[in-house]
Amino acid sequence: MSNRITSLFNIQYPIIQAGMIWCSGWKLAAAVSAAGGLGIIGAGSMYPEVLREHIQKIKKATDKPFAVNVPLLYPNVEEIMQILVAEGVKIVFTSAGNPAAWTSFLKAENITVVHVVANTKFALKAEASGVDAIVAEGFEAGGHNGREETTTMCLIPMIADTVKIPVIAAGGIASGRSMLAAMALGADGVQIGSAFAVAEESSAHPSFKQRIIGAAEGDTKLRMQKLVPVRLLKNSFESAVAAAEAEGADAETLKVLLGRARAKSGMFEGNLEEGELEIGQVSALLKEIKPAAAILNEIWQGFLTEKDRISQFNY
Incomplete structure (x- = not known):
């Protein structure tokens, strides 16, 4: 499949693993990237030098594209940004803060920038700051969430109709069915957290x-x-x-x-x-611990199966 997200990240499938604190180390990110998605190292739970170590390890583990997620309100953000540049990171997802603070710095280093939002107001601000894509995260998502409590079903079409840059849907997506629904709502790709949190390679306990x-x-x-x-x-x-x-x-x-x-x-x-x-x-739908590659493949095959099923509807 080729669309705006696969082209932007140079990946096979428009499936992105979320940068979850304490779950998203280099092993999980490398496994997702190697399987054709975009793996993300979650910097929010790492000291700067620990992050550097994870970046160096993933570069040895796979030659596929990967990203780093940086919560902008966390301490040491300046040091983290310098490490990203020094280690040659090509894709950065920012969250929990004002994207205008660092987007121009990252773009000047030829880094692709994606920002996570939970409403249309901040989607427009992120677009105006120059980010390359947006993650629109609905109320169903785990971890930190939007105050508006807007569900993914409502949020994705609102943001897709508001911005011109690619939109990645997040929140409540853990299967091919939910991926297809997100794409039908206007998303160019999906970001998945909970399903990958239970992957064998996840650093979760x-x-x-x-x-x-x-x-x-x-x-x-x-x-x-x-x-x-x-x-x-x-x-x-x-x-x-x-x-x-x-x-x-x-x-x-x-x-x-x-x-x-x-x-x-x-x-x-x-x-x-x-x-x-x-x-x-979506944790209520997760019933098994499996390798990240198997999780990604099941989601993609489920997406294709559901797309074919719907295409056969006779109205």
């Missing part, structure tokens, strides 16, 4: 992966809207946040409750009760 594939409908909740909205699996920490919010907790109270290294404790170290377990609603 094995206990966290088992918790994900055991999740049922309704087992995730959007919490901490007064701080930074984040979708979490239910556990003791999520219950404590829900109780605090029910009592009217402000942002400072929630920040104290969140504490330090809560996400690392849950997703990377496997503390399933007191840790922060970020995952999407």
Whole structure:
């Protein structure tokens, strides 16, 4: 398949692995890229020198294109940007911040830039800043989320009708069926997080992966809207946040409750009760831990199968 996204990234399939903190190390990114998608190293959970190590390792593991995701509000962002340039990274996904702050710097280094948004207002701002594409992430997505709580089904056509640059759909996509739906809504490609979080190559803790594939409908909740909205699996920490919010907790109270290294404790170290377990609603559809290449291939083959099925409808 060839379209604006495959051409932009020089990849075989318009399937992008999300840059998930504590899940997206070089092994997962390399596996996705080698299988024909675009793998992403998630810099949000890495010290600068750790990120450098992951970039060097993925370059040895595959000659296929890969990207790095950089949350712009995180510390050390200047040092991270210098590392990206020094290590010859060609594609950067930015999130959690103003794309205007770094897009021109990255573009001056001939780096392709993609920014993650959750509403049309910021999609237009990202386009105006000069990014090459946009990830439009709906309310279903895991991790940090938009305050508007706009679902993917509504968000994708709104943004596709608003901007001229390619749109990558994210949130609730883990199968060929949902990929086809996103493309029908106007997306040029899809970004997938939760399904790759349970890949064999994901750096998520094995206990966290088992918790994900055991999740049922309704087992995730959007919490901490007064701080930074984040979708979490239910556990003791999520219950404590829900109780605090029910009592009217402000942002400072929630920040104290969140504490330090809560996400690392849950997703990377496997503390399933007191840790922060970020995952999407689509976790209820995930039932097996498999290699990343198998996950990508199943999504692509499912996409082709559903496209053929729909093309045979006789109206």
